[in-house]
Amino acid sequence: MLNRNREEGHEHLYHDYFADNCVYEAKDFKRRFRLNRDVFLRIVNALESRYGFFQLGYDARGRRGFTTLQKCVAAVRLMAMGESPDTMDDYMRMSERIARESLYTLSRGVVETFGDVYLRKPSLHDLQELYAAHEERHGFPGMIGSIDCTHWKWKNCPVAWKGQYASGHHGSPSLLPIFDDLLNGKAPDAPFTVNGNEYKYGYYLTDGIYPQYSTFVKAFRHPVEERDKFFKRRQEGARKDVERAFRVLKAKWHIVEHAARPLDLETLRYIMYACIIMHNMVVEDKRAKYCTLYPNGAQTHSVSTGNSGLFASRC
Template sequence: MNFNYGSSSYIPPSSSSSSSSSDDNYYEDIQNQVVSQITANNNFLITHNLSNSEGSHGGSIPGHVVINRDRETSSRNLFSDYFSDNPLFSETMFRRRFRMSRPLFMHIHDAIQRHDNYFVQRRDGVGRLGLSGLQKITAVFRMLAYGLPADSTDEYIKIGESTAIESMKRFCRAVVEVFGSSYLRTPDANDVERLLQIGESRGFPGMLGSLDCMHWKWKNCPTAWGGQYAGRSGSPTIILEAVADYDLWIWHAYFGLPGSNNDINVLEASHLFANLAEGTVPPANYVINGKNYNTGYYLADGIYPKWSTLVQTIHDPRGPKKQLFAKKQEACRKDVERAFGVLQSRFAIVAGPARFWSKKVLHDIMTTCIIMHNMIIEDERDVDATIEERTEVPAAEVEMTGEDDARFQEFLARHRKIKDREAHIELRNDLIEHLWSEYTNSEN
């Protein structure tokens, strides 16, 4: 690269000029030429770097200026409105706007602050207090609960758009890391026992929940991926597969497959039956129509395959027994659809189109909403309202075989059992007889 600091076009003044004014003009001309050459070189470097730089999503806001938002006053107002000993807004209004009780919100707030010091209020370089953790997390809740764009949180909370987006990303990641293992876990022995008892009280012994899929529209899907993610509506979507129980607790969530897949593809790709195939699930022992079973099942719609772990309705049922079974199955299967509806009602961000570019960020947002949905259910659920808890059930003991080949054969046998069509038909027929027997006994 030729920067041409010394220019050959410059011609010094004549040696015959000996006056002081001529000397001044001589040095002034040199100075002007050097400045012009440096300016030209700088402009060339800037143009060169801009032309070679890679484009990225987002970027600085046009006309960006520093705004004195008076965040300290906003922090005091927010605390006085919702979090003081005598807040302006009642607990009912807090529950409506934050989707949860004040104690649960503060529990999440304190845990996130301990996990990520980004949410701890600190002073900047000139000693001025920065945004408080309450301001950042409240802005995140406004975006999650109402589906608001990041810029709209500025008016009340006095937080910039870029800071609100960064708070959203870090909050969701922290919630997944702190609460994911507790509130998005597979059912343990006590959970299975409770689910079995709830299922039996509703006429379906052995039922562990309902299975279905939900599509989340992806507004900012990259154009190159548009066809891959286009769902039935023609717009790009991302699929969530979930299992929910009667209390709307979501036990299983598998999110991320393109919307062009159907429910069967998602089921084959998900980890729903992974623990069952590995033999690490707690026991699920129950009796239907005088027969003993040791594997739980989920209620699903007609698109799902006829596996021993799935029970679908009967299309165009003939006779009173099958009509009763179809009616009961379709009623209980609505649990997961109700869970989707409540999830979208509580957190409107997953009801509207997703505006982030990154799939990882979208995964964190969806997972965070599910985790907090379960936390709200636990906080507000009367444990004894539906069913009494039984005594503690011992954890499942899995006998490990020493030889790898034998263990692999056992895994294949369990996997074949999951997809056994004959076992599925036998289970459904037993459920039909069981429901009819209960119905006739109640009539008598």
């Protein structure tokens, strides 16, 4: 049996990033793991207190297992860099199996622990603020947001499912995160008023491939009149926000940029949601520090999206 000396791996990790006089500074930790050390330790403490997998244990021979820091650092590093679990062996002294289990367990734990706060559905107050923000920025009253697709290549898709999870313009199977309410054409019950007329539900901006729902507002495919051309330009310009959001998410968490390796959809769903939740935690941490430095220059309120979703083969 290979003796990896996991104790030495923990000592190197602790002295590199978590000791009082650690080798690497906080900015180095943030650059390599995509989140601040305080946010990371908050996740570590929450998972350690809730899940036995992240608690330190001993095997039948009395050997100490991997520590909480080792498992959480390995999982976050895999999400941040999109590397293979086998790359955790040389530095973390961790086998591919343990690294993979750490990734899957951390993803599920983050969703179950922080999902109610950072992946919640917007409240009525949140929607009113969204209405005001989008009307001020884009000129669309009653607009909740924009919808667009991002494909996540599925490397290990089962052979029997490849036809179901492949589309014409993608040569290999891929996944799309779609929320249940949007898939059913539902919108939150948040009224707004335009030109003296009150409407009960808000709407989303979409492109032409989505269904003909009353809550979806599409651009004109072939505008002729000048006002239709003007609306098309504004609608397409507003929809750039969601495209930029996907690029930011993929740039921060490379596991979403690279081909997905898990075999089951449930694990893929948790990984995607965990990336979104940790991204929201990073944004909240940045806003809190910004408001501390500039009390009159920022809003402390943040809005999260709904967390009821599934993966589908195409839009």
